[in-house]
Amino acid sequence: MPIPLKQTLLFNYSFFYMELFDNHKKLFSTAALFFIVLTILVAIIPAWRNQYNNAPLPNSVPLSADAAKGKEVFISNGCVACHTQQVRNISMDKVWGERPSIAADYADIHRQSIWVNTATLMGTERTGPDLTNIGLRQPSKDWNLVHLYNPRIVVKESIMPSYSFLFEVKENPDKNDVVINVPEAYLYGKKGKVVAKPEALQLVAYLASLKQTKLPDGSPTPDFLYKQQSLAANNNSQNVSGNTLNGEALYVANCQSCHQANGEGLPGAFPPLKGSKVVLDDNAALMVNIIMNGYTGREKEGFGPMPPVGTNNNLSAEEIAAIMNHEKTSWGNNAKQVSVDEVKKLMDLAKKVASNQ
Template sequence: MEIFNNHKKLYLVASVLFVVLTLFVAILPALDNQSRIQPLPDAEPLSEAAMRGKKVFIANGCVACHSQQVRNVEMDRKWGSRPSMSADYAGNKRMDLWTNTATLMGTERTGPDLTDIGTRQPSIDWHLVHLFNPRIVVKESVMPAYPFLFQYKHNPSDTDVVVSVPEGFANSAKGQVIATEKALDLVAYLRELKQAKLPEATVAPEFLYPLKDKATTQSTQGESDTGIDGKNLYATNCASCHQMNGEGLAGAFPPLKNSPVVLDDNLQLFVDIIMNGYDARGEYGVMPAVGSNLNWTAKEVTAIVNYERNNWGNQAPLVSVEQVKEIMDYINEMKAKQ
């Protein structure tokens, strides 16, 4: 054939074929997806601060170690309430003319998935301490520290955000640790990473390969009738601040070991703190409403309460699901009247 003897015609045909295939295989399907797939009704766009924080996230290579996708397998259940879907990323647009990294799904998990980190860890104080030095809150962490996102001041102003860094992790001679605008923007981005709820009539896809259910689970040093592993629940949602040994971090997060709040007979206060958070004292960060943010049931709260009241040397009577449910109902009733 003449075409094989004429390099100009050969390259022209190959180029036309490449363009046509690209059009039908990549461009037209992508445009069709963009027209059909819309963000979920409850999905909220990122704030201006969070958009700036997203650029800080990219610039510092965070995307290399953290994914933002909950796969539909059981092991991913702890990262979100449901598997991720196309609608979760439909609202992501090109960040600017030169940057087309709107969707940061990631390819590996050297660090935990961040799809729903804003729900799992809404505390500003925790994020700032973690960015300054991850080893403060997670001793085994391999994440690099980002001290360049902070500065020292001897006399912080009223508008400065002072970070509660425990002794030994900062140079106190230089003054107090202050979060820069970049650090605050990055935290704003992380706190706004939340899985949007599906419409009421929509059924979430099931996680594949479910683990075998346990008839009873060791949630304290004795058997619990909640069927929920209190230790695992604590490790996933509480240990990052209060530590696995329950001793907390001096100057940052209060201890639960020998805590009068944990061991006191006033169970209502304890449950209220778990569900709605607590501003303990000036030297500690404000605890977010972990239970409410995660929609914990009475069984989950009971498992957490019994685990914390009977570990690290703590000894207190076990509480029942019925007791906790009654308290939660009362707390919700009081909140509704406010």
């Protein structure tokens, strides 16, 4: 009597699984095959497709050789534990970049090597400031080197550790050595000139490369959400222009890291604003031009070049007026204040000067 087809299939099915579980080679081979197929479908193919779906922004600039090595220094010293590289789409993050970060900002980041995975360095905690746009916010090489040697030199309240091991002290630096100006009170060990090692210069090159890429023309710019109203003024510019911005807060955010809270700067590195002829001058044209276009006129005195803070940080005429009036009326300074309208005219003049250079 023939066996029904259904029973035959059931018997063969049961026999196959009994043999599969009894034969460890077949069992592990089958499991490995399932794992490989699932990995291809779930991980490899989507990742491969993402390379085409998410391209870098057209204006993005690849890291230079020094900046790439500096990124490795950044990683090896665990800087990502305290610094993020992501501008969130909320109003409080507007100080870190011109726009919220998008996926394309990270599309050109590749594996460090065949053995080391990709490091986006977006971070998860901000014990220190975000670094997404630090190359524009703080492009001063001198400031960054001093800050690495001992952060307390330029930011007294800083809890960042010192990276003095990236420097060495020499009595007679070589011609090509990069010497940084460190006050004697902050020197570690023997006296002499503090010289930056290649690792320090590479790390600074990496920080200088961190700049938000401009979006292509016509591309919509993501909005910052939950916008906050401007802080109330401290009257530094209110009497002159009706400006209600807090000049002191703006000074802290844009100028204090170099010129210090007391306006006295850092001897040999950053000039003082206290008693400065430029600040006290009733003609504010030079002061506005320096803010908008930067300044290199005091390099022979040992001071590094000042970056164009107003241009880099997209400061408005109201913000610049508030900062200037804070500087003109603080630390014993008693200069004529400026109006917003006056600053607007001088900003236009500064733009013409920049375009003719």
